[in-house]
Amino acid sequence: MSKISGADIVLRCLQELGVDTLFGYPGGVVLPLYDRFPQYPDINHILVRHEQAAGHAADGYARASGKLGVALATSGPGATNLVTAITNAHMDSVPTLFITGNVTRSLLGKDGFQEADITGITMPTVKHNYLVMRPDDLAYAFKEAAYIATTGRPGAVHIDIPKDVFIEEAEFSWPETINVRGYNPPSTAEQDSIQQAAEIIDQSERPLIFAGHGIILSDAADDLRKFAEKSGTPVVNTLLGLGSIAPDHVLSYGMMGMHGSYWANHAASNADVIIGLGMRMDDRALGRFEDMNPTAKIIHVDIDPAEHQKNLETHVPIVGNVCDVLKQLTNTVQKATHPDWLSWIDDLRIGHRASMSVPEGPELTAQYAIARIADYIGTESVLCTGVGQHQMWSAQFGAISRPRQFITSGGLGTMGFEVPAAMGAQAACPDRSVWTICGDGGFQMTFQEIGTMVDAKLPVRMAIMNNCYLGMVRQWQELFYDQNLVDVDISQPDFLKIAEAYGIKGIRVDNQEDVDAAIEEAEATEGPVLIDFRVVRQDNVWPMVPAGAALSETIESAEESGMS
Amino acid sequence: MKVSRNGSRQTIAALVEDRPGVLTRVASLFRRRGYNIESLAVGTTDEQGVSRMTIVVEGTSEVGDQVAKQLDKLIDVINAAVLDSTESIERELALIKVMARPDQRREILDVVEIFRASVVDLSVSSLIIQITAANETIEALTDNLRPYGILEMVRTGAIALVRGEDTTQVVEFEDDELRRFHMESGRIPTGQLPHLSD
Structure with a gap:
């Protein structure tokens, strides 16, 4: 097999991954890579004006398409300018790959021109990162990175490549398999926990779904609708969960949280069973945790087990991919309707519509x-x-x-x-x-x-x-x-x-x-x-749950807040 | 072991990839999430490329569970689990240098014997005592030695294994090529780097 440069290997890797668009900004150490772009016309490099924007563009690209978003920057300031975008993408679980160049291997750690310890800097804000020191390792690193970024709870992955690794030649072979033994993304949930959850849901009188970003990330909107319809459960959304159910659906009650509706927040405080789906029980969505709804039984479905019991005590934590778990739940729960509960929320909606209307x-x-x-x-x-x-x-x-x-x-x-x-x-x-x-x-x-x-x-x-x-x-x-x-x-x-x-x-x-x-x-x-x-x-945004207040303390106007 | 599952210390066993940065990732996680490490011991295992960390954290069992889950999220952590104190053996090694005038030696040696510790160094006015025991036993020994004057001491931090045939985990086999990639990525390759002009 003939050898090609590390730069060519990187571009071949992107082709193998199906990456057709990346956002980037050139600079000294990534010049060997830019030098090869003309030979890969199927990869569209969009030249930005600031690296932070390259990162946010990759993030927006991934959110809009569901595909991996890719951004590229040079070493030092180019790389540090990416940090906000990396953190932003990772915090919202967006599948993104960030590529940076670094100084040549012999200068690493010597404070060379435009050197930053970017893998050290990104470590706490990524799902995983790599400093690739040999061109033969690039293909492994890219395949593994893309796999980690796009599976399980998606997130940001960062690959740092010293300049001479772009130049040194190696054989290219795209690995057929990868094996990351420290990483086993879950799919379906254990039937025990499904059964336990279904029993609680079947006995509930006032169930409520909190639908989050996970529904969108795992393409589970149809599964959500089917589950809600079969179990007769109304749905409220987190900010990032908006779009997981159409607002005109009979079970859809809009956004909860700091600027959510009065009725969604009060439904959350009055439900007897809460089913969190692909959401992380965040303070902006839940208000003061201990008073969100102390008596409700809480079922929490998340692909990331570390989200369970992090902010809120959960009765039934379910680890699994929400699109699989919803199918399991739909098959297990009994068909039900909750007309009294829905009309209770509907009455609130009618009575408090004004605070959610265009002035x-x-x-x-x-x-x-x-x-x-x-x-x-x-x-x-x-x-x-x-x-x-x-x-x-x-x-x-x-x-x-x-x-x-x-x-x-x-x-x-x-x-x-x-x-x-x-x-x-x-x-x-x-x-x-x-x-x-x-x-x-x-x-x-x-x-x-x-x-x-x-x-x-x-x-x-x-x-x-x-x-x-x-x-x-x-x-x-x-x-x-x-x-x-x-x-x-x-x-x-x-x-x-x-x-x-x-x-x-x-x-x-x-x-x-x-x-x-x-x-x-x-x-x-x-x-x-x-x-x-x-x-x-x-003009101010109403309704509002002041930071540190409970959802039941939703304020609907300036007058109510004590401000004239 | 006297610490109950709901006590204020939790012992976590983590199998981790032996690769550059893994200790930083673990330490960074503890700093970021505000967990307090009481001790951390790392060593190799019989599986090449795999190290074992035993981490003792302050906190309730809920904190222990969170720490284990957050650790398990790290790609370089193969698995992590909170050890049930009644179902596991926990040991720590300590070396204690204590003042000992010749007329006090006999007394101190009695204490050493009661604790099944041993004396590994002797000078005119001091002793070094070695003990391998659970945390509480070491605390008790130091309490008993304190009146004589402890000059300095060093502890390894706890290590622990689950009792019986159960193991914490089974490690998937990694082929040579992949192991080399994992162990060497991030390390400057051995030997002369090729000279590459710009």
Whole structure:
């Protein structure tokens, strides 16, 4: 067998893995790899403007497509710039592969130019990482890395490759099998635990499902619907679980948690049996753990056993892939209906609908703009967000109806995610309309990527909810820091001039009446397009469960919070 | 062993891949999750490429279970389990250097004998005592020696095995090629690196 360079081996590995798109930024030590890109025209390298964006784009690509997202950076600063994106992807269990170059092997550990101990840095924020010291090991490392990233609870995996490993030659053979004896991702659950759970569900009068990101990651939306329908169990979603069940389904009750609905949160507090599916009992979803619902029996299905009993005591922990476990549960539970329980929640929904509605009035609010966008673009589009008030309003009014429609940074809460993640989603879904709801703060963190969108012809529609404030921070200062507003009143550049500078269309909207026309124009324009929605400055996200409060303490308005 | 399953110490046995970084990964996990390590002992096993860690952590049995599950999540940890103290044998080695004037030696030797410890070094004014025992026995011995003046002591940290025929785990076989990849990845290859100009 003839020998090829390590760089060629890396690219052959990507071909074997079916990777057709990666996001990256060149630099000294990865030049041997970039040198070979022209020989692999089936691998589309998208050149970003900042490595963090390459990472978020790979993340958005993976969330939108379900495929492995790949990002590439050079050593030192290139690699450290990836760290936020790596942490973000891993926190939300997104299957991603991060490749970095490093200094030549003989310089490792000698503090050479642009050397960073990047495997040491990423170690606590990845599922696994590698420093590959021989070109013969590259194929093993890539096959194992992709396997680990995409199976079990998916996550971020990082491979670091010294420059001379790209140059040294070795034989390439794609390993037929891999054997990772410290890693055995579960599939179906043990029948004992299924039986135990089914008995509890069959005897329940007020069962409730918490459906999380796991449903989407394991393509289990159909299984969720079938299980909920057979057992007559209503469903509430975590933020990242939105899309696992359509909002118009009779058993669907929307989002729970810090900015979830009054009825979803009270259903959670009043259920007698809670079935957590592919969610990790996070503090933002559950409020104060000990008072979430102390009397309910809790069944917790997760592929990662370390999530069981971590935050909340669970009566029946079930380890397994949620799509398999749901089939097992559906086969085991008895058919049931719970009309009294559903009408109890329905009554709450009717009585408290106001706090989950677009505010009435003539002013241009972010809620109104987001609801109009969602209505116009429909469920076949992709809706991305940044982090903050606009994110919560997108969750509330985005009418998220299908898996992979909604792309948002949940666990890490990364401002600046909106623009690059949407770019990645657009690369993954060239035939879908991709919209990203941006905060005026977050947009300013990563808008340099408009340049990438222009070059790579990624027609993302960016809608800035511009209130000239770091809105969510201001909301917390108003509510919990005695209205002492500090460093939240930020000046804005003229966003239309930014659009103009990048040669894309920019539209400004100041009034409610102009919203529909702007959305229509943006959809009709060959993107990218930017819309600057100048929304009301003072507005807060309701309902809200204050940090450290219980879900039953959901506040629905400023008046109720004691703030006038 | 007197520590109950619900006591304030938990012993965890973990089989880990013998490869660069594995100790960092384990240590990093403890730091990140805020677990308090009382002792950590690492050594090879009879399986090439596999090491065994015995980790004693402070905390309830719930903490022990969390630690074991978090450890098991690490790819380089082959498996990890909390050992039931009544179902396992736990031992630790300690060397204790104690002040001993000639007129006190007899007394100290009586203590040594009661604890089935042994004297491994003797000088005019000091003794080094070696003991292999469970944690509590070592604590009791040191309590008894303290009045004479302990100059310094060193302990290995606990190691433990499950009683009877049961083993903590069965290790899957790894072929030579794969073992080499796993053991060497991250290590600078032995011998001269090829000279590669840019």
